[in-house]
Amino acid sequence: QVQLEESGGGSVQAGGSLRLSCVASGYTYSRKCMAWFRQVPGKEREGVAAISSDGVDTYYVDSIKGRFTISRDNAENTLYLQMNTLKAEDTAMYYCAADLVDRVYCGSFRAFTLWGQGTQVTVSS
16 A cells, blocks of 8 residues: 655744655655655645655755755655745645656655645744
8 A cells, every 4th residue: 555654743932943755655656756745725735855766966946945844764765855944935735655657756746646644833023
């Protein structure tokens, strides 16, 4: 069964940090692009960071550049999102996502079709 399971969300004050994790199972994780998305009620889900299968290439939206870092451990089938200097506007449900097609370029958020159930991040100002 193909599955993604996120953890690490929580409540933090502005300026604080959190580290999200996502464990993948049921497919060849090490060959696939991975990404993090987020969604607030009433808005569309947005991609915030993506990473190539080998972890060399990363892609970020402008709103989180310099504050968030995406990384992966292919030996452990795990994806991470280190979030520093959190702001109130980062409050959202965060989702791990996988692109199940083998690709070289992982910077298109429209390619991601497998989702986890999400983990809530709440930042208080």
